[in-house]
């Protein structure tokens with residue numbers, strides 16, 4: 204995988220919007236691919252390029268070297284002369300947040316096992332996602348295979364106990380663990396691994412509540 208040529212992807216190359224996040228939009232791009240386009244104003248900061256964009260690209264590159272089905276395959280990166288950056292990656296049908304399908308109890312058990320198996324591989328490799336939640340897990344509707352997306356807040360650390368976490372404060376409140384909340388309140392040290400384990404648990408609770416009550420218990 205190489206950093207692609209400088210070229211523009213125009214709107215006529217893009218299909219429907221698959222999702223929208225804080226950094227830009229994700230479009231359908233060709234049959235089995237999506238294009239995650241980072242917005243101009245957020246991409247360019249005073250240092251040139253917003254660091255979470257670079258972080259996402261770097262982490263996806265690292266994950267692809269692990270060869271372990273944790274993130275969607277990345278096919279290409281694009282940088283245009285107008286500071287537009289985009290990632291072309293494998294398309295999944297839906298996120299666990301947006302899904303219209305009703306999962307069975309077996310599906311939830313299968314998804315939960317995958318979540319923790321993938322999380323185990325991540326933590327074993329010293330990689331912390333930093334924002335695990337249903338909107339950041341995509342799924343193939345038919346096979347129920349899942350992948351983690353949205354690596355902008357992730358970190359690679361030798362020690363997972365960290366004391367400089369300014370980036371981490373973007374962590375989605377409803378899915379954050381007590382140490383993140385305590386950090387925000389009293390500056391207590393934060394444990395990245397615990398954050399990911401906690402938010403994976405809350406993601407599973409979310410799936411179970413939707414299964415039992417057809418309700419969304421937590422806000423995205």
Ligand SMILES: Nc1ncnc2c1ncn2[C@@H]1O[C@H](COP(=O)(O)OP(=O)(O)OP(=O)(O)O)[C@@H](O)[C@H]1O
Nearest residue numbers: 221222223224225226227229293294295298338353
């Ligand atoms: N590979 C993919 N296949 C299918 N849908 C995707 C894919 N990647 C992203 N999406 C959709 O786009 C949405 C936004 O993507 P992503 O979370 O990567 O963007 P973001 O701008 O970093 O979001 P935010 O910061 O708000 O969490 C996802 O919640 C999902 O619905």
Ligand SMILES: [Mg+2]
Nearest residue numbers: 224338339353
């Ligand atoms: Mg997201």
